[in-house]
Amino acid sequence: MAERMVDVDGAELCTETFGDRSDPPVLLIMGTGASMLWWEEGFCRMLAEGGRFVIRYDHRDTGRSVTRKRGSSGYTGLDLAGDAVGVLDAYGIPAAHVVGVSAGGALAQLIALGRPDRILSLVLISTSRAVPGDRELPPPTEEFMRFASSAEADWSHTASVIDYLVEYARVLAGSRRQFDETAVRDLVRRDVERAHRFAAVRNHDSLPEGERPRRPLSSISVPTLVIHGTADPMFPFGHGEALSEAIPGAGLLALEGAGHGVDRADWETIVRAIIAHTAVDGPVRAPRRNAGPRRTDVGCDPDTGA
Template sequence: MAERMIEVDGVELCTEPFGDRSDPPILLVMGTGASMLWWEEGFCRLLAGGGRYVIRYDHRDTGRSVTSEPGRPGYTGADLVGDAVGVLDAYGIPAAHVVGVSAGGAFAQLIALDHADRVLSLVLISTSRAVPGDRELPPPTDEFVRFLSSARVDWSRAASVIDYLVDYARVLAGGRRPFDESAVRDLVRRDVERAHDFAAVRNHDTLPEGEQSRESLSSIAVPTLVIHGTADPMFPFGHGEALAEAIPAAGLLALDGAGHGVDRADWETIARAVIAHTAGGEQS
């Protein structure tokens, strides 16, 4: 299927569907700083092949969606949450299974809290609690912190940006598995080349939170599956455990040796889990 431009609250977002429109819908919500390409096409097709109608989309300031001047986004984190709901509206979908990774997992939690009628179930990958809780959470790894504090990048040069993002992906991978630099470099290159202005992605780092209700995660009533790598350097595994404890009856799938994100080595495992998890809900 081809990419489709939609309008959400007066801004253009780029989306792409996979599968049969009559199948149960899954909305994929990527983390900040990343376009929909990070929900790789092969993974989307695995889900679609399992009888799901899958939609991925570019956040504002990523890919082919609306792009703001770097340093002047003019929107908030709450707007990114609203955009996800707007994607469902544009496709005429009353409610969907929502799958989020990293910050996209936090957005998914907020959608379930603030727009509960739009969510059939949740799958939360490599993420943490979107609202505070009582359990103390482990800090990022020393290697992750060192990288963020020492890495240098020239955002005006594509080659510098690509090198930086490949190095960042290597750190996020967690170090316990082989790192496929060639595949990651190809993905990063396509992401950078596809963007209207890749430097605008830095806007995600400074977004104000915006207006959101702050209900407890214990009020989330939809079936929830937490998927977390045991070698995640950004949100160590304790974040996944705490999230699964905070949401009633949530399941927890540990990915041994996996870092942060959706590694190709885990595609089949994650896809099977998502397909099984989303088998019970019908679109209302």
């Protein structure tokens, strides 16, 4: 399908759809700092072939959506959640199944807390709680923290940015699986070259939160599935466990050896789970534990999306 620009409260956002509009709608929310290309086309087509109308879009300051100079974004993290609702409005969709990864999963939770009428179900991938909870969460891996504290890029130089993002993706992938550098480098290159002003993505690093909903996660009543890698170095497996325990009736699908994000090796498993969860006759509940240990040695970080 061709890309379509939509207006959300004066902000031009780039969107793209896959599948038949008569099928159940699935809105994909990527992590902050990442364009819709990270919901890869092959993944979106698999969902569409499973009978879902799929919508992906670029956040503000990513891809072909509206961009502003560094430090002049003029919006909050909560506004990004509002953008997702605005995309549904643009397509005339009253409510959708919402799938969020990384910080996109936090945005999905905020929508469920603030606008529950717009959510049919939630799928939360590689993410953590959007609001505080009682359970203590494990820290980031040392490798992740070393990269976050020391790696740098020359944001005026395309090759430097691409190298930096490839290495970041390598860290996020964890250490238990082989990293496909060729595929990731191609994706990063296309993402950088497609963007209006790629350096604008750095606005996401310092967004104010905005006034978040005060309702607890326990008030979320829509069917929810948490999908989490057992080797996630950004949000360790304990984050997925805590999230699934905080939302009543939530299922937990563990991806053995998976890092942070939607790895091509897991596409079939994730798509099958989403299709089952968004079935017209109700979700097929995932077991509380599908694979992997109760807790791993891996760590976490807040709102960097990849």
